[in-house]
Amino acid sequence: MSAQTEQGYFTEENSAEVVIGRNAACTDERLKEVMAVIIRHLHAAVKEIEPTEAEWFAAIRFLTKTGHMCDDWRQEFILLSDVLGVSMLVDAINHRKPSGATESTVLGPFHVADAPVLPNGANICLDQKGEPMVVRGRVTDSEGRPIAGAKLDVWQANDEGFYDVQQKGHQPDFNLRGVFETDAEGGYWFRAVKPKYYPIPADGPVGQLLARLGRHPYRPAHxxxxxSADGYETLTTHIFVPDDPYIDSDAVFGVKASLIADFEQRDDPARAADLGVGNPFWEVAFDFALAPR
Known part of the structure; x- marks a missing residue:
């Protein structure tokens, strides 16, 4: 028997073993391991599903359409990973936290580098549209000790559910974005507007798949x-609005119970004037605890 058939000839019963064996000469051990796992599970899924040839070709067409939707701005395969929960699973595996540290979640596609560095208390809402909001909190280590000089890169959608980069010419550049630094007590605060839920792109094959599965495409407001801080793991995360209609059904599974913040509406003209916001306003408190690097 030749080296190419060292696991025997291909049959329905031994299909995975034959294909894995054909990769025996691979010198990249990690690649060999990864492909063996993928092949084993893929063949097991096919054997369990027993797709018709028409169904299998439909799956190929779906993947082809997914690839055709990808460009420099949109990555439909990442969207597919998101709605299947794979993106959050990869994030969870790569960012396991010690007890007391704030949990992470996915970055999302709308982060922009070089957002303006602003003093504590600055208002990141440049067009003054929406319900005013004050956000404050502390950054500490996992033992609760304050971290001075920590940086918080913050961004959000507006009150209509759009990021500035989605509405060029309508929203000002860097609207609802800013970078803040904690004070000597680890404190930070800034002014903004209450964000709104929004849909992920649903005009492609991933959106069509969600519709056929009876699922909505919405992310809850966040x-x-x-x-980040010297000596600590950088934390990428969200905080979520608790009364959002999609808080229990995020299309990309990004919500974690520990990341649901307290949003309190205040009707206090004197306090609003002192904070430099309109009345009534939303007050949000959220502390972050960083894990040591």
Missing amino acids: LHYIV
Whole structure:
């Protein structure tokens, strides 16, 4: 028997073993391991599903259409990974946290580098549209000790569910974005507007798949953060609005119970004037605990 058929000839019963064996000469051990797992599970799925040839070709057409939707701005395969929960699973595996540290979630496609560095208390809403909101909190280590000089890169959708990069010419550049630094007590605060839920792109094959599965394409309202400090693991996460209609059914599975923040509506003209926001306003408190590097 030749080296190419060292596991025997291909049959329905031994299909995975034959294909894995054909890769025996691979010198990249990690690639060999990964492909063996993928082949084993893929063949097991096919044997369990027993697709017709028409169904299998439909799957190929779906993947082809998914690839055709990808360009420099849109990555339909990442969207597919998101709605299948794979993106969040990869994030969870790569960012396991010690007890007491804030949990992570996915970055999302709308982060912009070089957002303006702003002083604490600055208003990141440049067009003054939406319900005013004040966000404050502390950055600490996992033991609760304050971290001075930590950086918080913050961005969010507006009150209509759009990011500035989605509405060039309508929203100002860097609207609802800013980078803040914690004070000596680890404190930070800024002004913004209450964000709104929004749909992921649903005009392609992934959106069509969601519709056929009876699922909606919406993400609940949230604020994005990247929190970093010397000597600590960088944290990429969100905080979520608790009363959002999609808080329990995020299309990309990004919600974690520990990341649902307290949003309190205040009707206090004197306090609003002191904070420099309209009345009534939303007040949000959320602390971040970083894991040591």
